[in-house]
Amino acid sequence: MKMEGGATPNALLGLLSLGPMSGYDIRQLIQRSIGHFWSESYGQIYPGLKRLAAAGLVEKKTERKKGSPDRHVYSLTADGRERLRRWLKLPVEEAVPRNELLLKLFFGGQVSPSVSREHVQAYLESHESKLRAYGAIAKTLRKEETNDPQLPFWLMTLSMGRHNSAAMVKWCKETMAELDRLERRRKGGK
Amino acid sequence: MKMEGGATPNALLGLLSLGPMSGYDIRQLIQRSIGHFWSESYGQIYPGLKRLAAAGLVEKKTERKKGSPDRHVYSLTADGRERLRRWLKLPVEEAVPRNELLLKLFFGGQVSPSVSREHVQAYLESHESKLRAYGAIAKTLRKEETNDPQLPFWLMTLSMGRHNSAAMVKWCKETMAELDRLERRRKGGK
């Protein structure tokens, strides 16, 4: 009965702090809220909720529906909320970085520069599309949740996404230019 | 005998493309080269090399030393180099994002803004120190590897680190200011 540590159960507690929900709801909510920087699969969510319930941090209520399977709605207990707060105060644990694009780029000397160029191009497009998405989300968020006290925090997480993607767009453009130079030098003289 | 897919064995091949090495060497080299965006533990490296050798992608030579344990030096075979090139050309697989700082910040409404402020402060400091490190690495890299054809690629990966950390520093400062505003509003008049 450890239950300390791991971010996943605490993420579940955090989401339940927004209101009672089923495992299925949680999955959907993740995608509409923290999806840009967090994800959980059903294989984590369902067993996770079960363990949290066994530890008394959440409470389960079963809603019967004719025909379709029962809905298991979980809600935070006082203990659960306390546990969440305690975790929130703990220092953030830095994750081991893993960036496959950079890994491939680092070994770019093994292939033609155009290969790396394509990878960077794809990365550029993904960040440009993220930037568009962030703009849209900020708009609806401000419209629909104007007086929610948590809104400022949600906007801060969005803002990081924007800063990051903008920086990545800039890096991609510079890097593609440099890769073009390498390609030309290869084909051209010497 | 799949051996396709996973980035880890390909990272090993990539490092061996820089020259023959032992598992121990690989670990050290990772920290001095791709450590900012990749990492591998011995528990991955040693069994990984064994599997690559079984698949004929690397070759193992044992150097006997009196007293100390044998050194197992691995080098790329032609097959291994070919496999590496093929993987480099494959599109980059985007990883599921996981950012614990953002997760905590998203639920920042559950605790005092000063808690979030401290997390952001720590993040700021870590990126400022990264920026200093990147500057130092770029300097030594240009001094010691001036004519290595792979240098431009190494500098590109460094450059992403710089763009990213600079953006994060900016975001941290803005976000800390916003958190201070929230804190003041909380203490001050309703």
Next chain:
DNA sequence: GAGGACATGTAATGTGTTACATGATTAA
């Protein structure tokens, strides 16, 4: 003589995704 670098490897454990299994309802 204590500690750290050198050097290899395995076992236990943790963490996470994907595929599978089941089945109703609803929209194209």
Next chain:
DNA sequence: TTAATCATGTAACACATTACATGTCCTC
């Protein structure tokens, strides 16, 4: 009728870290 959405959950697998186990050489 085909597919998507709703809804729950397990099992198999993949991937990764950490602790353990062992032992030498070198430096303070």
